[in-house]
Amino acid sequence: MAKAPVLTPRADDFPRWYQELITKAELADNGPVRGTMVxxxxxxxxxxxxQQEMDARIKAAGASNAYFPLFIPQSYLTREAEHVEGFAPELAVVTHGGGRELEEPVVVRPTSETIVNEYFSKWVQSYRDLPLLINQWANVVRWELRPRVFLRTTEFLWQEGHTAHATREEARDYAAYIHQEVYADFMENVLAMDVVPGRKTARERFAGAINTLTLEGMMGDGKALQLGTSHELGQNFARAFDTRYLSRDGRQEHVWQTSWGSTTRMVGALVMMHGDDRGLRVPPRLAAVQAVVVAVTGDEAVLARAGEIGDRLRTAGVRVRVDDRTDVPFGRRAVDWELKGVPVRIDVGPRDLDSGTAVLVRRIAGTREPVAVEALAALVPEALEDDHGLLLAQSRRLRESRTVDVTTVEEAAEAAGTGWARIPWAALGPEGEARLAERGVSVRCLVAADGSVPERDDQRGNVAVVARAY
Amino acid sequence: MAKAPVLTPRADDFPRWYQELITKAELADNGPVRGTMVxxxxxxxxxxxxQQEMDARIKAAGASNAYFPLFIPQSYLTREAEHVEGFAPELAVVTHGGGRELEEPVVVRPTSETIVNEYFSKWVQSYRDLPLLINQWANVVRWELRPRVFLRTTEFLWQEGHTAHATREEARDYAAYIHQEVYADFMENVLAMDVVPGRKTARERFAGAINTLTLEGMMGDGKALQLGTSHELGQNFARAFDTRYLSRDGRQEHVWQTSWGSTTRMVGALVMMHGDDRGLRVPPRLAAVQAVVVAVTGDEAVLARAGEIGDRLRTAGVRVRVDDRTDVPFGRRAVDWELKGVPVRIDVGPRDLDSGTAVLVRRIAGTREPVAVEALAALVPEALEDDHGLLLAQSRRLRESRTVDVTTVEEAAEAAGTGWARIPWAALGPEGEARLAERGVSVRCLVAADGSVPERDDQRGNVAVVARAY
Incomplete structure (x- = not known):
């Protein structure tokens, strides 16, 4: 009798595979209040x-961390018309505090543009105070009707950046810089994720923005997931909150702003992009544990050898953990490390002692071979570097193989059943976009003919990337 | 005419001095919803x-970070009787979500013991799963009627640790370990704060705990501030949430638990303990900027020299910033760095160039002297190390000079007008404690005769430390 697979195969039921992986790899549980997660x-x-990797990039972009309150007066939300329209249906409202009904209900922040602008208005006086570059790491709440752990949760964790600039050009450049040098760089160079940078159509823009830049990734089932967005807010919030500065030539001007966010959804993306039928595969530059040295048995000599290999790898700069829980059967631990997706496993058993070898098991390359213990300090860092490239290439290949070029709405909708479609925006337009929306398909982003990010929706040669999305 | 002081002197109006310092040093603003802060x-x-320093210590204590939801079903809070009694008056309640009234209102977490236990009950099966050591960095909400920024705010940031153990002794030892090796160590060795470790009386214990360990600090006005607490929860929450494990000898047992927290209140404590009439004084091991090199004028040679000094100090391991904002008058910048409390300032002006010197201004030692640029790389690290000791000694001296030994309730109440009193617990007792409470004075903690933390309230020789508190 064949052993039952640890997870439902992805091809059989992708959503079920996802949920099982999240649970069995001990990533998260559903919370008691619908849509929340532990x-x-x-x-x-x-x-x-x-957070560490992103935070370093955000600071390198000149932004400083700060913290704004969780509770926002309901009246703030209503000041920017599109913003309130976008967020009103998702708000959680506190009506009672300290045992009494509140005079004005407060909303739990769904995002912080409004409250940030209230304070920017106080802090910004003159052009000398600009640019003002702020980021915050926080939780936000958007009531979810169809929650899915990490992907769409009522509460999620994120960073949200908020900046104010003297000119439209500066704000535009800064939004683009974050999009490219913080988000895209992090996703490709740390998460080993293939992402498509592009521009949202008017329909898909952030509520209150004049332009939204996005990064879209293809998940293992061919659907799309939005992975980070950077918005130009123009002067919309500045006008609503009267955020002005005294310019060099002595005039009162409204500031130009950006906001940008990325969330715990990236954990879900990691699972859906890099996971396979045996579990998660963690990109090595992200992994807190890059290599696990597993003592197959509890013999003293085996434990000593495992410890010694751990030390060698640590010295070689590898983030390593020694698994000496030999009261748990080896097979169960091996399956668990596969599920958790640690890139490199090194098994050390009694038979390896005399030969001076250990078994190097590579989760991402899928190889398994005995190697000399002496060679590990050189081999493992190489393997990790190699694995990064493998994951990135695999995710790129998946997207390329499941993306087709089409010219009609009908073809686009059909292609979105199994992957992505690329269609000239001139052939689709807002009307075609609306027709796709009726069928659950959306324009994920517009890309320019040369693959760059277009500066306008109607730029000649723009291609719409069309897909079903999470 | 004498120049007006930057801040109201502490001796004139301590609360006003505190608020002015918080505002002028740009630490925080009041939020729009009463009791919240930016x-x-x-x-x-x-x-x-x-966070960085604490997180490293928490991880060294074996705990892992996790995240539990902000929203807790109201029914959870009621399961542990003392707990709900303690927190009910402070709860913020969400009654509407996604545009509809909720079937069961949810509370915004005031602390997470209840929701954590709900999950510990699922995760803990056998003695092999213990100890379970979890920490989370999060925001919590407790409705405040008399808010004061950083000290008592409706929303604050904190870490809360939650652990489960097989035996009472293990839980007791872990709570004590956190109290001493995480909290006391951090406060003394990073914050340079004199703190008194002790045990809370039954009256002052955390709602639901069988024992609360605390660290109390004396603020600049002689009042006390509680700076971090570590609780033994016994089996109270384990029984309420049925958190059990299968013991080695095959029996179902309730786990023994701890919880422990420290908050953004520590920022307020830093101000009130180390601040002086010219502003904040940041302990050097904490300071993100330990030394600022100020270019007095915008001459190219001055800027070059300032940059060069910055490089030297950076190489010497000092966290340094070069202030080249020479469009702002030097005097204003000097006052601002004093307000912000950067430990070391190095002024470089045109006259320093030929002599190869710079002016070393030490915020904590209060000295100011020209020194050779060559000597800075050695002098500044020494000064910073010295400053740590100075701050710690000053705060200890303050406490010692304003603490008196007394024997009656009357004397204790009077001493609490200007500082702390120490009174034998045998002479005070719960009755005397209640009489003090009527006069706004509380027992901050009990300490044993030898200065250690007592194991019982009624241990022979216990001394009560009595004060007015923030």
Missing amino acids: IRPYGYGLWERM | IRPYGYGLWERM
């Missing part, structure tokens, strides 16, 4: 590493 | 450094 230590460890 | 970049930078 992020378990292994899942949170992924997020912590994402 | 933590500005300079204030948040202090919190970020606190």
Whole structure:
């Protein structure tokens, strides 16, 4: 009798595979309030590493971290017309505090543009105060009717950047810089994710923005997931909150702004892009544990050898963990490390002692071979570097193989059943976009003919990338 | 005419001095919803450094970070009787979500023992799963009627640790370990704060705990501030949430638990303990900027020299910033750095160039002297190390000079007008404690005769430390 697979195969039922992986790899549980989640230590460890890498990039972009309140007066939300229209249906409202009904209900922040602008108005006086570059790491709440852990949750964790600039050009350039040098760079060079940078259509823009830049990734089932967005807000919030500065030539001007965010959804993306039928595969530059040295048995000599290999790898700069939990059967631990997706496993058993070898098991390359213990300090870092490239190439190949060029709405809708379609925006337009929307298909982004990010929706040669999305 | 002081002197009006310092040093602003706060970049930078130092210690104590939901079903809170009694008056309640009234209102977490236990009950099966050591960095909400920025705010940021153990002794030892090796160590060795470790009386214990360990600090006005608490929860929450494990000998047992927290209140404590009439004084091991090199004028040679000094110090391991904002008058920048409390300032002006000197201004030692540029790389690290000791000694001296030993309730109440009193617990007791409470004075903690933390309230020789508190 063949052993039952640990997970439902992806090809059989992708959503079920996803949920099983999240649970069995101990990434997260559903919370008691519908749509909330408990992020378990292994899942949170992924997020912590994402935070570190992102935070360093955000600081390198000149922004400083700050913290704005969770509670926003309901009246703030209504000041920017499109913004309130976009967020009103998703708000959680606090009506009672300290045992009494509140005079004005407060909303739990769904995003912080309004409250940030209230304070920018106080802090910004003159052109000398600009640019003002702020980021915050926080939780936000958007009531979800069809929640799915990490992807769409009522509460999620994120960073949200908010900046104010003297000119439209500066704001535009800064939004583009974050899009490219923070988000795209992080996703490709740390998460090993293939992402398509592009521009949202008017229909898909952030509520209150004049332009939204996005990064879209293809998940293992061919659907799309939006992975980080950077918005030009123009002067919309500046006008609503009267955020002005005294210019060099002595005039009062409204500031030009950006906002940009990325969320715990990236953990879900990691699973759906890099996961396989045996579990997660963690990109090595992200992994808190890049290599696990598994003592197959509890013999003292085996434990000593495992410890010694751990030390060698640590010295070689590898983030390593020694698994000496030999009261748990080896097979169960091996399956668990596969599920959790640690890139490199090194098994050390009694028979390896005399030969001076260990078994190097590479989760991403899918190889398994005995190697000399002496060679590990050189081999493992190479393997990790190689694995990064493999994951990135695999995700790129998946997207390329499941993307087709089409010319009609009908073809686009059909292609979106199994992957992505590329269609000239001139052939689709807002009307075609609306027809696709009726069938659950959306324009993920517009890309220019040369693959760059277009500056206008109607730029000649723009191609719409069309897909079903999470 | 004498120049007006930047801040109201502490001796004139301590609360006003505090509020002015918070505002002028750009640490925080009051939020729009009563009792909330906006933590500005300079204030948040202090919190970020606190997080880094604390997080490393928490991880060294074996705990892993995780994240539990902000929203807790109201029914959870009621399961542990003392807990709900303690927190009910402070709850913020969400009654509407996604445009509809909720079937069961949810509370915004005031602390997470209840929701954590709900999940510990699922995760813990056998003794092999213990100890379970979890920490989370999060925001919490407790409705405040008399808010004061950083000290008592409706929303604050904190870490909360939650652990489950097989035996009472293990839980007790872990709570004590966190109290001493995480909290006390951090406060003394990073914040340079004199703190008194002790045990809370039954009256002052955390709602639901069987024992609360605390660290109390004396603020500049002689009042006390509780700076971090570590609780033994016994089996109270385990029984309420049926958190059990299968013991080695095959029996179902309730786990023994701890919880422990420290908050953004520590930023307020930093101000009130180390601040003086010219502003904040940041302890050097905490400071994100330990030394600022100020170009007095915008001459190219001055800017070059300032940059060169910055490089030297950076190479010497100092966290340094070069202030080249020479469009702002030097005097204003000097006052601002004093307000912000950067430990070391190095002024470089045109006259310093030929002599190869710069002026070394030490915020904490209060000295100011020309020194050879060559000597800075050695002098500044020494000064910073010295400053840490100075701050710690000053705060200890303040406490010692304003603490008196007394024997009656009357004397204790009077001493609490200007500082702390120490009174034998045998002479005070719960009755005396209640009489003090009527006069706004509380027992901050009990300490044993030898200065250690007592294991019981009624341990022979216990001394009560009595004060007015923030």
